[in-house]
Amino acid sequence: MEGKKTSDNKKNGVAKDMSQSIPLVSIESFILPTPNHRVKERLESSSLNSRNISSVGLNTVDLYSGKTISYRAVKKDVDFSDYYEATSAEFQNISKDGNASSLWSSLKQENDLHWVHSPSSDSEYLLDYEHQKVYRYSDHWGKVGSCEWALNDITTGWNVGVSFLKDFKALPSSRSEVLRSSFIEKLNQSIVNLEDIINRPDIKKTSSAEKALRNRLNSLVDYKETLTDWKVFNEKYNVDKQSKNIHDMGNKKDTSPKAANTSYADSVLQKFADMMIKRMSEMKDSNWTKGWMNGHSEAGLPRNALTGRLYTGFNPLMLAFHSTHEGYKTAMFLTAHQLYDMNEPLKDSTTGKIKTENLDKVMKIKPGENYFPVLYILHGYRDNKGNICDKNPSIFVHT
Numbered sequence: 001m002e003g004k005k006t007s008d009n010k011k012n013g014v015a016k017d018m019s020q021s022i023p024l025v026s027i028e029s030f031i032l033p034t035p036n037h038r039v040k041e042r043l044e045s046s047s048l049n050s051r052n053i054s055s056v057g058l059n060t061v062d063l064y065s066g067k068t069i070s071y072r073a074v075k076k077d078v079d080f081s082d083y084y085e086a087t088s089a090e091f092q093n094i095s096k097d098g099n100a101s102s103l104w105s106s107l108k109q110e111n112d113l114h115w116v117h118s119p120s121s122d123s124e125y126l127l128d129y130e131h132q133k134v135y136r137y138s139d140h141w142g143k144v145g146s147c148e149w150a151l152n153d154i155t156t157g158w159n160v161g162v163s164f165l166k167d168f169k170a171l172p173s174s175r176s177e178v179l180r181s182s183f184i185e186k187l188n189q190s191i192v193n194l195e196d197i198i199n200r201p202d203i204k205k206t207s208s209a210e211k212a213l214r215n216r217l218n219s220l221v222d223y224k225e226t227l228t229d230w231k232v233f234n235e236k237y238n239v240d241k242q243s244k245n246i247h248d249m250g251n252k253k254d255t256s257p258k259a260a261n262t263s264y265a266d267s268v269l270q271k272f273a274d275m276m277i278k279r280m281s282e283m284k285d286s287n288w289t290k291g292w293m294n295g296h297s298e299a300g301l302p303r304n305a306l307t308g309r310l311y312t313g314f315n316p317l318m319l320a321f322h323s324t325h326e327g328y329k330t331a332m333f334l335t336a337h338q339l340y341d342m343n344e345p346l347k348d349s350t351t352g353k354i355k356t357e358n359l360d361k362v363m364k365i366k367p368g369e370n371y372f373p374v375l376y377i378l379h380g381y382r383d384n385k386g387n388i389c390d391k392n393p394s395i396f397v398h399t
Contacts, residue, residue, distance in 0.1 A: 024075065024178060024231040027224070032188050035196035040203050047204035048197070053212060058197075061190050063223060067183040072174035074233045080127055083134055083165060084118070086174035088148040091136060091161030100158045104137040107160070121145070132165040146175045178231045191220050275321045305332035 039048065042056045072086045083089075095103050107126055108115055113135070116125040123138035138144075139158045141151040148171065151161045194217040197203055198210060205213070302319035303310045311319060311333075323331040334342075346358035354362055 025181075025234055027179070027184060027227055027230065027232055030181070030184050030188055030232070032192050033185070035192050036189065037193040037197065039197050040200075043203070047206055048209045048213075049206040050208050050212065053209050058190075058193065061183075061186050061220070067179055068177040069180055069233055070174050071176040071178055072170050072172065074178055076170045078165065078168040078170055080129065080134075080165065083168050084125075084145075084147060085176055086146040086171040087168045088171055089134075089150070089163045089168045091141070091149055091151045091163045093152050093154060093159055093161050095158075095160040100137065100160050103160050107135060133162055134165060134168070135160060135162045146171070178233045179227065181232050181234045184232055187220065187224060191217065191224070194220070275318060279321060300331050302331040302333060304338075305334050306338055 037057060039056045039058070043052070046052065048056065071082075075082065078087055104124070107113060110126075112130055113126040113128055116127060118124070121138070121140070121144070123136060123140075123144075125137075126135040127133075128135070136149070137158070137160050139156060141149055141159070141161070142155045149161075149163075151159060194213055197205075198213050198217065301310055302316050302323065310316065319331060319333060322328075343354070343362055346354050346361055348355050
């Protein structure tokens with residue numbers, strides 16, 4: 001459906017406020033994760049070639065099944081953004097015989113009503129954000145696309161009907177679909193794994209194997225480009241109510257206590273071990289004359305740039321290594337979530353996109369370059385039988 005833009009920010013603000021609880025996000029909100037393949041270990045000293053490329057654990061992504069879910073199976077509340085998507089409503093006829101057209105023309109002159117036109121059915125709508133009403137001008141009622149909109153006992157003829165938005169009810173199913181976040185996560189993981197394998201000089205590859213990897217990578221990247229206009233259902237949305245207010249790490253991983261055993265946590269620990277081993281090797285090569293930080297301590301202790309909070313656990317050492325390696329003058333870091341929050345004021349309230357005049361102010365993350373993983377540690381509590389409990393309501397998060 002297409003509609004004209006309105007200059008009334010208050011009206012559009014109402015619609016935006018009603019949509020804030022929707023568990024639907026854009027594909028761009030998913031930051032590329034850390035590579036988690038074990039190709040080098042599986043190859044041992046061999047090269048990656050056409051014979052062993054299928055046996056080194058390169059998981060494939062099913063692009064055809066299990067990637068979508070019905071829109072209304074996800075979003076059951078109705079607002080101005082989707083009142084026309086699989087809903088039922090009782091409209092009150094406010095037109096009389098022969099005056100529907102003139103009445104509609106008069107209503108369209110009202111400054112507080114937002115006009116929308118459906119090119120497929122030629123029906124028109126006026127949205128009253130202030131009074132939460134939907135006006136419809138059409139010659140067909142009853143079964144309307146995916147909707148069931150009754151107008152008294154009328155089914156044909158041009159008429160004007162009105163219904164309160166609160167009276168719109170979601171139907172059980174919808175023709176529209178949204179992508180599953182689990183599918184996007186698998187797709188992103190496959191992309192970063194392939195990029196890492198192709199770019200790492202320590203993974204030996206024959207020319208035919210590298211060509212096959214690049215073809216597979218290009219096909220996945222091209223496929224992802226076709227999905228940019230899709231909405232994604234975040235399957236982890238509000239699943240763990242206890243941790244809903246905890247800033248996630250930008251890669252949409254679960255932050256529940258059991259997350260310490262996930263592959264993400266394992267990859268962070270492995271990265272820490274790799275950094276330690278590499279640094280010890282460099283120190284040994286210098287006959288132990290170079291310290292852990294190679295004499296570069298001017299960056300200071302790693303801390304969050306917004307809160308000033310020092311990082312804890314083994315994260316400070318990881319971030320200090322990283323700062324030394326990159327030559328940072330200050331060891332100040334932000335979470336992806338904080339970065340998104342900083343960009344929010346730059347967006348247009350009606351479209352949710354960055355305003356043109358603010359494009360030069362946007363702070364971005366370059367996947368694989370500026371993104372560096374840290375590990376959240378949630379402290380659990382156990383009762384005298386060893387069962388995890390929640391006697392202490394506080395959740396301590398180490399970032």
